[in-house]
Amino acid sequence: MSNQTDRIIIFDTTLRDGEQSPGASLTVEEKLTIARALARLGVDIIEAGFPYASPGDFQAVQKIAETVGTENGPRICGLARASTKDIKAAGEALKPAFKSRIHTFIATSDIHLKHKLKKTRSEVLDIVPEMVAYAKTFTDDIEFSPEDAGRSDPEFMYQVLETAIAAGATTVNIPDTVGYTTPSEFGAIIKGIKDNVPNIDQAIISVHGHDDLGLAVANFLEAVKNGARQLECTINGIGERAGNAALEELVMALHVRRQYFNPFLGRAVDSTEPLTNINTQEIYKTSRLVSNLTGMIVQPNKAIVGANAFAHESGIHQDGVLKNKLTYEIMDAESIGLTNNQIVLGKLSGRNAFRTRLSELGFELSDNDLNNAFLRFKEVADKKKEITDWDLEAIVNDEIQQAPELFRLELVQVSCGDHAVSTATVTLRNPEGKELTDAAIGTGPVDAVYKAINRVVNVPNELIEFSVKSVTAGIDAMGEVTIRLRHEGRTYSGYAANTDIITASARAYISALNRLYGAIQEQSKVNSSEAVLTPQG
Numbered sequence: 001m002s003n004q005t006d007r008i009i010i011f012d013t014t015l016r017d018g019e020q021s022p023g024a025s026l027t028v029e030e031k032l033t034i035a036r037a038l039a040r041l042g043v044d045i046i047e048a049g050f051p052y053a054s055p056g057d058f059q060a061v062q063k064i065a066e067t068v069g070t071e072n073g074p075r076i077c078g079l080a081r082a083s084t085k086d087i088k089a090a091g092e093a094l095k096p097a098f099k100s101r102i103h104t105f106i107a108t109s110d111i112h113l114k115h116k117l118k119k120t121r122s123e124v125l126d127i128v129p130e131m132v133a134y135a136k137t138f139t140d141d142i143e144f145s146p147e148d149a150g151r152s153d154p155e156f157m158y159q160v161l162e163t164a165i166a167a168g169a170t171t172v173n174i175p176d177t178v179g180y181t182t183p184s185e186f187g188a189i190i191k192g193i194k195d196n197v198p199n200i201d202q203a204i205i206s207v208h209g210h211d212d213l214g215l216a217v218a219n220f221l222e223a224v225k226n227g228a229r230q231l232e233c234t235i236n237g238i239g240e241r242a243g244n245a246a247l248e249e250l251v252m253a254l255h256v257r258r259q260y261f262n263p264f265l266g267r268a269v270d271s272t273e274p275l276t277n278i279n280t281q282e283i284y285k286t287s288r289l290v291s292n293l294t295g296m297i298v299q300p301n302k303a304i305v306g307a308n309a310f311a312h313e314s315g316i317h318q319d320g321v322l323k324n325k326l327t328y329e330i331m332d333a334e335s336i337g338l339t340n341n342q343i344v345l346g347k348l349s350g351r352n353a354f355r356t357r358l359s360e361l362g363f364e365l366s367d368n369d370l371n372n373a374f375l376r377f378k379e380v381a382d383k384k385k386e387i388t389d390w391d392l393e394a395i396v397n398d399e400i401q402q403a404p405e406l407f408r409l410e411l412v413q414v415s416c417g418d419h420a421v422s423t424a425t426v427t428l429r430n431p432e433g434k435e436l437t438d439a440a441i442g443t444g445p446v447d448a449v450y451k452a453i454n455r456v457v458n459v460p461n462e463l464i465e466f467s468v469k470s471v472t473a474g475i476d477a478m479g480e481v482t483i484r485l486r487h488e489g490r491t492y493s494g495y496a497a498n499t500d501i502i503t504a505s506a507r508a509y510i511s512a513l514n515r516l517y518g519a520i521q522e523q524s525k526v527n528s529s530e531a532v533l534t535p536q537g
């Protein structure tokens with residue numbers, strides 16, 4: 001195999017490294033929804049999880065392998081340490097996939113060897129071929145990563161890579177695990193590998209990097225210039241600590257600047273061939289989906305997918321854009337799937353028009369979800385004159401995100417004002433189907449609602465983030481609420497959208513509490529001990 005592919009391979013790790021973002025934990029169903037969106041986006045490989053890490057991760061990888069890893073779908077990958085039990089779990093979880101990959105890794109930097117693995121270089125050199133060969137008994141497609149490559153002694157890393165390739169690794173991935181290198185250094189590392197690993201032509205060179213110094217995307221682009229042909233990235237750049245290289249930034253840089261990058265791929269400068277298999281028009285909605293499901297809000301000034309990425313505020317810019325968009329725009333908003341926020345549907349629209357518009361927006365809902373979303377749409381349409389694509393997206397994201405529904409909001413009522421004590425009454429249906437009502441006072445209406453809900457649910461938690469955002473402009477705009485809770489060091493997110501922000505706040509809180517409550521139940525099943533919490537009633 002040559003390490004020159006004619007396109008850059010996009011390896012998406014939103015569901016593995018992305019999920020390592022504090023608080024971004026996803027249910028199996030949510031992972032499946034994201035995996036389907038990634039397949040529509042056209043990623044070549046989905047790293048679906050770390051099957052040995054937990055039964056939930058195993059199940060998610062298995063489900064994605066079965067339902068998304070079909071003949072025409074992407075390759076599905078599972079991560080494993082260089083250990084037989086991890087590799088076996090990955091091999092088993094990936095079995096249903098038409099095309100699978102095991103990604104095994106072990107650190108090569110002296111810092112990691114000495115302080116974390118407590119192993120010598122020669123021990124690592126023995127483990128690598130043994131584990132790659134073992135992984136090969138499950139699938140032909142093996143990726144090997146020398147973790148913390150960015151701080152590893154190059155000579156030792158070359159030896160490790162040569163050994164991995166000789167044992168059957170088909171991709172060697174070079175991680176800048178702690179986001180330490182600069183673009184020219186990272187480019188030189190890739191060049192060094194090409195020049196010094198004798199059998200490197202038998203493997204694809206891949207890169208993986210973190211954004212601790214905000215350099216991950218720049219590092220990857222330099223790596224492409226020096227021979228890297230696979231990029232490991234995540235939607236919205238989510239991931240461990242400061243996150244991973246952002247898929248949308250890499251893809252659009254390669255797309256917009258393809259004439260600059262073409263020669264590095266051995267093409268004519270003026271070739272118009274795309275550099276990746278990504279359907280760029282799916283970028284925006286995939287970004288929104290991942291943000292909503294993980295609770296990781298995209299900053300407004302974020303490149304490509306931020307709310308301001310295509311907005312022009314100042315007069316001179318607006319004047320220029322009105323005269324010719326080329327003055328201040330290097331890409332079309334449409335190229336990432338941002339429609340013109342046109343009015344699409346109203347309260348007299350039927351199910352067929354609703355389904356058709358959702359499918360144009362890229363949503364594939366089950367009949368049940370579609371029916372529920374349609375009812376919500378009608379409710380919103382009664383209150384709001386204009387239903388835009390953004391409203392539809394918020395309604396659908398709200399609908400598909402309420403699972404698992406353990407507690408359900410039946411009623412929320414508040415009384416507040418500048419001369420009143422904020423008071424809230426809530427009625428919830430508990431997991432056993434019983435209706436429970438309670439009331440509380442608070443510093444404001446949302447605080448009162450949350451206190452009343454806490455009195456019913458009775459799960460200790462700390463609210464660490466609460467954000468309200470309007471979906472569109474206008475007094476009748478839908479409000480989106482994203483919240484995060486902390487319980488015993490873990491974070492749980494919740495999202496909801498409604499024309500009434502108090503209702504949205506209550507639903508978002510319950511959605512996060514349901515995640516937290518579900519996790520506690522899972523844990524108590526694992527410990528096979530008595531339920532640790534007793535909800536009221």
Ligand SMILES: CC(=O)SCCNC(=O)CCNC(=O)[C@H](O)C(C)(C)COP(=O)(O)OP(=O)(O)OC[C@H]1O[C@@H](n2cnc3c(N)ncnc32)[C@H](O)[C@@H]1OP(=O)(O)O
Binds near residue numbers: 020083
């Ligand atoms: C750079 C990255 O992103 S790596 C991927 C990170 N992802 C995760 O960690 C997923 C979530 N992790 C987990 O659920 C757990 O850590 C597990 C299930 C993987 C392991 O749990 P435990 O067995 O309890 O081990 P623990 O997490 O405490 O420590 C990790 C162990 O793996 C060892 N280890 C770390 N990396 C590797 C590797 N690549 N190959 C082999 N062993 C490794 C460590 O040295 C340590 O071993 P020790 O216990 O003998 O000191």
Ligand SMILES: CC(C)C(=O)C(=O)O
Binds near residue numbers: 176
């Ligand atoms: C598992 C490896 C590739 C990783 O995530 C890292 O080094 O950052």
Ligand SMILES: [Mg+2]
Binds near residue numbers: 175208210240
């Ligand atoms: Mg990583």
